[in-house]
Amino acid sequence: MKKYSLIIHGGAGNITNLSDEKRQSYLDGLKECLGEGQKMLSLGRKSLDVVERCVNIMEDNKIFNAGRGSVINAEGEIEMDASIMDGSNLMSGSVIGLKHYKNPVSVARAVMERTEHVMLAGEGAEEFANKSGFKYFKNNFFKTEARIRQAEEAKKRKKTVLDIDDLNKNKKMGTVGAVAYDLKGDIAAATSTGGIANKLKGRVGDSPIIGAGIYASNKLAGVSATGFGEQFIRCVVSFYAAMQISDICQAPGACRIAMDYLRESVKGLGGIIMIDRLGNIGCGATCKNLIHGYIGSSAELFTSLTPSS
Numbered sequence: 227m228k229k230y231s232l233i234i235h236g237g238a239g240n241i242t243n244l245s246d247e248k249r250q251s252y253l254d255g256l257k258e259c260l261g262e263g264q265k266m267l268s269l270g271r272k273s274l275d276v277v278e279r280c281v282n283i284m285e286d287n288k289i290f291n292a293g294r295g296s297v298i299n300a301e302g303e304i305e306m307d308a309s310i311m312d313g314s315n316l317m318s319g320s321v322i323g324l325k326h327y328k329n330p331v332s333v334a335r336a337v338m339e340r341t342e343h344v345m346l347a348g349e350g351a352e353e354f355a356n357k358s359g360f361k362y363f364k365n366n367f368f369k370t371e372a373r374i375r376q377a378e379e380a381k382k383r384k385k386t387v388l389d390i391d392d393l394n395k396n397k398k399m400g401t402v403g404a405v406a407y408d409l410k411g412d413i414a415a416a417t418s419t420g421g422i423a424n425k426l427k428g429r430v431g432d433s434p435i436i437g438a439g440i441y442a443s444n445k446l447a448g449v450s451a452t453g454f455g456e457q458f459i460r461c462v463v464s465f466y467a468a469m470q471i472s473d474i475c476q477a478p479g480a481c482r483i484a485m486d487y488l489r490e491s492v493k494g495l496g497g498i499i500m501i502d503r504l505g506n507i508g509c510g511a512t513c514k515n516l517i518h519g520y521i522g523s524s525a526e527l528f529t530s531l532t533p534s535s
């Protein structure tokens with residue numbers, strides 16, 4: 227049995243011509259998260275706290291498509307989705323279409339812990355966030371230079387795009403996520419996203435949908451997904467992946483099977499990260515790149531822009 231494990235992702239896709247500077251920004255962002263997560267896990271903090279914190283760090287980092295760096299929709303607005311799930315009791319929370327709160331995953335956790343519900347959407351989610359004491363930001367706060375340029379370009383080309391690189395035929399599906407296995411053996415997962423650029427107002431991706439963009443059960447595994455949300459919803463990818471876990475199938479095998487299923491059934495694009503019930507780490511993708519990192523068995527930090535393990 228592993229002592230603790232942590233895996234995180236910051237999006238997937240087929241990235242070419244990535245500048246050294248941008249590559250380094252992704253790797254630095256991942257390392258910051260892993261360092262913080264490792265500190266928390268080694269001190270005995272629970273997996274739920276760790277995944278929330280890791281996702282908060284990525285939501286605050288403009289390079290990732292979540293929170294502060296979220297993409298802009300067809301109406302020129304930001305609409306963010308997020309979810310969190312506790313594998314020890316299957317409690318889960320999610321928010322859809324948040325516009326004014328910079329850490330949607332924390333609002334999702336509040337939905338899980340402070341209401342009888344699993345999902346809150348739109349105006350109701352906004353009111354709940356406000357009443358729960360989360361700080362309000364104007365929607366413009368989220369509009370970074372890079373995202374404004376991306377939205378203008380997407381509109382010009384009349385395209386719904388997954389990321390700025392997609393305009394140059396280099397698809398990158400941005401979303402962030404984390405899965406942790408703590409010293410007690412409890413698993414938790416979290417996912418957060420701005421969705422896809424130039425999406426229709428009100429469009430909902432896989433990230434807030436339990437079973438599609440996230441799943442966690444101590445009896446199976448924790449999973450967080452990134453990719454073309456519509457395809458992940460149709461294949462209920464995260465639950466499908468977790469359900470592969472058995473005495474003879476651990477996280478790496480389960481990720482492979484789930485990615486084969488996604489590719490073969492809907493030609494799906496994206497990737498997943500997973501920690502199974504024994505603390506084994508796995509990941510997989512149907513595309514060339516998966517921006518991800520994990521803490522390996524000897525407690526070293528590993529980061530990569532291509533699928534590994």
Ligand code: GLY
Nearest residue numbers: 421431453454455
């Ligand atoms: N996977 C994120 C989305 O499609 O919204």
